[in-house]
Each structure stands twice: as structure tokens, then as C-alpha cells.
Amino acid sequence: MLKFLCQCALVVCLPFSAVAHGATVLFLNPGHADETFWVSYSQFMQAAAKNLHLQLQIRYADRSAPTAVAQAREALKGEVRPDYLVFVNEEYIAPQILRMAKDSGVKLFMVNNALTPEQLSLVGPELERDPYWIGSMVANDEEAGYLMLSEIIRQHGPVSAGQSVDLLAFSGPKNTPAAQLREKGLYRALAEHPEVRLRQRVYGEWNKNRAYDQATLLLKRYPATALIWSANDEMAFGAMQAAQEAGKVVGRDVLFSAVNSSIPALEARIDGRLSALVGGHFTLGGWAMVLIGDDAKGIDISQFGGRNRKVPLLQLIDRQQAQHLLVQVRSETWQVPFARLSAQGKPASWHYPFSLNTVLQAP
Template identity: 45%
Template sequence: MIRWVLGLWLLLCCALAPAQSPAPSVVFLNPGYSNEPFWTDYTLYMQDAAGDLGIELKVLYGERDPARMLHNARQVLDGLPPDYLIFTNELFLGPVLLRLFEGSPIRLFALHSTLTDEQQALIGGSRERHRNWLGSLVPNDEEAGYLMGRDLIALSRGQPAELLAFSGVKQTPSSILRLAGLQRALNEAPHVRLVQAVQGEWQEQRAYEQALSLLPRHPEVSLIWSANDAMAFGVIRAAAEQDRALHYAALNNSARVLQARINGQIEVLASGHFLLGACALVMLSDHARGLDFVERGGKDQEARLLRIIDREQAQKLLKRLGKSDIGLDFRRFSAVTQPRLQHYDCSIAALLD
């Protein structure tokens, strides 16, 4: 009798217990080099978020090579299908990837850079022609370029000045948008003249070689705008060899650039987008659990992660990001833990407290 009652109690407990959702599986087609600090750190924070959210995450590096990126995509298509595939529109490969996965049960999500307006005019946006393309999450690149330009221009104190800009790769949406933001800032400052904008391709050595020839050609240049930190350091090295004192604006979150902001070598620094991949996993985790992110900000969202950080904030970031665990539980940004969530607010604010 006792054994029968115990058995019945166990059956009731099992029946009443909430069903456990299987861990969603995600593959990220990382476009960067496997030894590139920005993209490896980006992956690190995604892995941190995946652990918090109960996601199985696999990352395939594209090594900034279109052929390698497509090889990785075909590898995903030919293997055990994940629930979600995260891709970028680096080198404008987005339409090719969407066609490749057309009809696949894998659900796609664009991260960091999505299809351009021109591309979407041809093949449609998310949840349109390609129904398995769920949406996108991009950073506020144009705004970041503008804020960097505005604060850099402010260092001229209203006096006539000349500015030299170092953009990234020509076919990269982030590079295009950041440069557009700079142009918006320049439109508001007629006393500052952009003498030239060059593609430094995100690389320190290339920017160094470009600056070696450009700086003597433009002796009146006093302002340097750089779309990332590596190119800024290339210009700094060239300027030091030519005994030029310049003002710098840069963007990123490496320990090196944070330290440069602390010591004043770089006076304007934008940062924050390193959490973007982790924020995307929050959205996909919710989606896998029946909480569609389209109801919390739309299918295509822009995260205002990038912001200008001052010296004190750079010190806080340097301390937090230098640890193996940055001490941020990404479940706090989820609709699972915030049932009344109206809009995702994944940001670095908690790291600056």
C-alpha cells in the first residue's frame, strides 16, 4: 500500500512539473580572424551569455575570407542542423547566405551588420521572402561615428582645423555607417575640413604606412578620426616618428585602447558594442521559449550600445573586462525574467556601476 501511494505521488509530481525546454542550439558564423582580439573577445562574451541562458553555442571563424565564410556556411548546412544560425553581412555576403539556407529548417538571424537597404529592395527584408530569416540586431554605428566626430571636433575649440579619417574595409556596413556619422558631425562644424578619408582596413600596420605618407602631405592636420583602435595606434606610431602632436578619436574595448584613454593618449573613445552578440543570444533564447522578440522592439532592432566613455569609465571597463568572468548575468535582460519587458535594454551600464 505504501509503495503504491509513493508511486502515485511520484507520477503526480512528474505530471505537474513544468516541462523543461531543450537547450536551443546556435551556430555563429564569426567573420573575423580567429586571433583577432575584437572578434575573439566578442565570442568570449557570447559564450558567457550562452552559459547563463542555457544555449549550446558553436562558433566558426571566417578569417575575413569570403570563400572561408561560405565554406563554414555549407558545413552547417550539411551537418546536424542547429536551431539558429547567426550571420553577418560582412563583405555584403548576406544575400548569398540567405539563398544558401532557403528552405532550410534552420532559423537565421543577422548580427552586427544586416542587409543594406539596396539589398533588401532586391530580395526583401526579414520574415518576408526568406521566411526563416527572423530578424537582425545591429549597433548604433552611425551614431557612434557622429559622437566621435563631434567630441573630436570640440577639441579644436571653435578654431579652423583639418581632420584626417581612417575608415575600415570598404565593403563593411559598420565602416560605411561610422564614416557617415563623422560626415554628419562635419556638416555641423564648417570650421573643420576633412582633408582625406582612407580605408585602413581595420589594420594597425596599414594605417601606419598610410599615415607615414599622409601626415607630411597635410602639415595642418591636427585631428585624427579612426573607426577602430588598431588604426589609431598605427597613426600614433607614425606621428611619433614625425614628432607630430595630434588629437585622436577611436572606437573599441581592447585593454590597450582603454589604457590609452586613461592616460590621455586617445582623448575620445567610443565603446560598448562588444556585448552585441551576447544581446542577440538573449533575444534568440526568448524566441526559443515562445517569447518572440518581434513583440519587444520589432524584428529588426538597433542596440544603442556604443557610447563615448570618459577616463573613469575606461578604468572601470578595463578592470571588469580583464577578468575571466565579467560578472554580468545575461538572464537579467531576458523576457523570461522580466515578463513585462517592452524593449530589450542590453547595455554596458551595469559594467560601469
């Protein structure tokens, strides 16, 4: 992982003018350069770019919306501009970036968090007519939230008539669409299981330490807690630490679920500390590179699935799948044939085969 970070830092420092060939792409990564999820995300994205002969640079915003907006302004208003800008609608910054991009000549693609209905109403239909707007791609976050809770309820098993099961939930930031959708899935699963009682839902902000502090208090308040739902792995691990300190046996007394495909999450799924793990959305950036590569070839990617895509990337990962993914994540190599996923030469009925299974089936 350290080797990759060093390589990534080197790529970030190269000016676009130094690139010898291929379309240039700048990705505004909203996370930290040492943040597990966003590092694996960037790693997969870099592997795709290399395979597709795209020149990718990555800048980290360190979880700061003002920093991300400033980085976008520099890219869109500066003298040397990328051919494509890829960004995330984290903390609702997309409309600002879209306004800045006007007349910049830079093509835009959004990943992970799409425009909210309110934002769409502000931006207006003109966005869909903008030739520089390539589109967006998001994962099935609502389904992820639903799958996680449904699975740990299934593993818990039925309860006697008149009895209930206590649940705690750790959601992400209030103003992040992906977190909101995962929470929506949580409530859909709850509606199907009246025997499960949600004792409290808190906002852990994706942060392990914050979730640990919250869980320490909540487990004292609700000592019968048997299920803990977390919108990412870091919060799950924070709550897991608190549960262990409270004398609970993780995986027996309390069942945990989480989202992500980090090394710790995959290891926890293999050894049973995570009873349910949903992953796959770390691949979004890599699939975006496939779409951008086709656009750079002059292919109308909207003909193969539309401009704005919701891809069913997030799925439950069993222990065998976790072991397969763990080998690839640890080796920092991805043997995915990205170039073969191009729409070039494909019939009109063809759709891009983006899924976690594409990764799992790679050697």
C-alpha cells in the same frame, strides 16, 4: 586571454550531436581567432550562452568572405545542423546565406551589419514572413562616427576667425555597412563644423599596419594635422605610431579618436593617448544570445522591439568607465545577469534593456 582562446577552440571542435542540452547556436565570426575585437566579442557571447544554457560554437572566417560562405553552407546543408545560425553581413554576404538557408530548418539571426537597402530589395518582403528568420541587431554606427569627431573637435577648442583645423580620417572597408555608417557620422559632424578641414579620408581596412603606412605619407603631406578620426582602434594605433615618429605629441599636438573596447584602447583612453573612445558594440553577440534564448522558449521576441533592431550600444567612454571595463576585460569574466534580461513574464510595453550601461553597472 590565452585561456579563453583555448576554451573557445575546444568548443568549436565539439559536434552538435555531442551537446547534451539547450538549443545549439553556431556563430560565424568574420574575424581572426587572435583578433582583439572579435575575441572579446566571442568572450562576451560565450558568457551569455553559458548563463542562458545555450550551446554555442564559434567558427572564424579569418576576414575571408568565401570562407564564411563555405562555413555557412556546411552548417546549413550538412547532416548535423545547429538550431540557430548567427552571422555578420561582412562584405555583403548575407543574401547568399539567406538563399542557402531556405528549407534548412535552421533559424537565422544577423548581427553587426544589417542588410543594405539594395539587399533588402533583392531579398524581398518574403524574408519578414519567413518563420526561420529571427531578425537582426546592429549598433548605432552612424552615431559613433559623429560622436568621435564631435568630441575631439570640442576638446581642440575654437579657432580664430579665418583659421581652420586639419583632419585626417581612417575608414574601414568600403563594402562593410558598419564602416560606411561611421563614415556617414563623420560627415554629419563635419557639416556642423566648417572650421574643420578634412584633408583626406583613406580606407585603412581595420588594419594597424595599413593605417601606419597611410598615416606616414599623409602626415608628411599635411604636417598641420591636429585631429585624426579612426573607425576602429587598430587603425588609430597605426596612425598614432606614425604621428609619434613624425615628432608629434599624441594627445597634445594631435588628438585621436577610435571605436572599440579592447585592452589597448581602454588603456589609451585612460592615459590620454585616445582623446575620444566610443565602445560597446562588442556586446551585440551576447544580446543576440538573450533573444535566441527567448525564441527557444517560444517567446515572440518581435513583440518586444521588432525583428530588426538598432540598439544605441556605442557611446563615448570616459576614463572612469574605461577603468571599470578594463577590469572586466582583463579578468575575462562578465558579471552580467543575462538570464534576467529575458522577456519572459514581461508586459507588452517592455523592451530589452540592451546597452553598455548594463555592463558598466555589473559588479
